[in-house]
Amino acid sequence: MINKYSFIFILLLFSISCTKNQLSNQTILEEEVEQIFSCVSYDDLLDSQNTDQDNLMQYWDKFVADVKCTTGGTDFGERNPILNIFFEYRSAAQIASGVTPDHIAYSTYSGYCNDSRVNVGVLYNEWTEKNLLQRLWIMYHEFGHDVYKYEHSSNPADIMFPSSTRSDIDINTFIEAKDRMINRSFPGIRYISCPSDS
Numbered sequence: 001m002i003n004k005y006s007f008i009f010i011l012l013l014f015s016i017s018c019t020k021n022q023l024s025n026q027t028i029l030e031e032e033v034e035q036i037f038s039c040v041s042y043d044d045l046l047d048s049q050n051t052d053q054d055n056l057m058q059y060w061d062k063f064v065a066d067v068k069c070t071t072g073g074t075d076f077g078e079r080n081p082i083l084n085i086f087f088e089y090r091s092a093a094q095i096a097s098g099v100t101p102d103h104i105a106y107s108t109y110s111g112y113c114n115d116s117r118v119n120v121g122v123l124y125n126e127w128t129e130k131n132l133l134q135r136l137w138i139m140y141h142e143f144g145h146d147v148y149k150y151e152h153s154s155n156p157a158d159i160m161f162p163s164s165t166r167s168d169i170d171i172n173t174f175i176e177a178k179d180r181m182i183n184r185s186f187p188g189i190r191y192i193s194c195p196s197d198s
């Protein structure tokens, strides 16, 4: 009789601990997908149903709104009235210089050394091969050159790292990186020098 009861007790314990484990696993999963705070939402740009995905101005508008609310005032939209953000249909090999090492987009002297102008070209074929979060990352990278005059970072976690980010990153990785970028708080930060700076 004693043996029989102890067997039931052990079984009960086992099933309770199972339930507990399942519960805590569920809680962890929910915590993992919770999005960290950003003062703008990226849902529109990351919506695969968005029929306007090739409209590059959306990325500029998002970036401007993001910087404005993250910093509490800086308005790059006002500072940069001349916008030239366009698709390139040439191949990377046909564009002599200024293309990022993975050949997706570039900003030029006429943009980053002109405080009132944004000049960013995006290679259309390579662009279409990237997912929506990578595209957001790429555009922020080019705006980082153009309006912040950032040089590249050596940290792959930074938006200013010279290669576009991995396809499997999540939105929180992007938000953390863009916050460091907008707040000028990534290590080893360097600026492009322009003739007017000297």
Ligand SMILES: [Zn+2]
Binding pocket: 100, 141, 145, 152, 161, 162
């Ligand atoms: Zn770059």
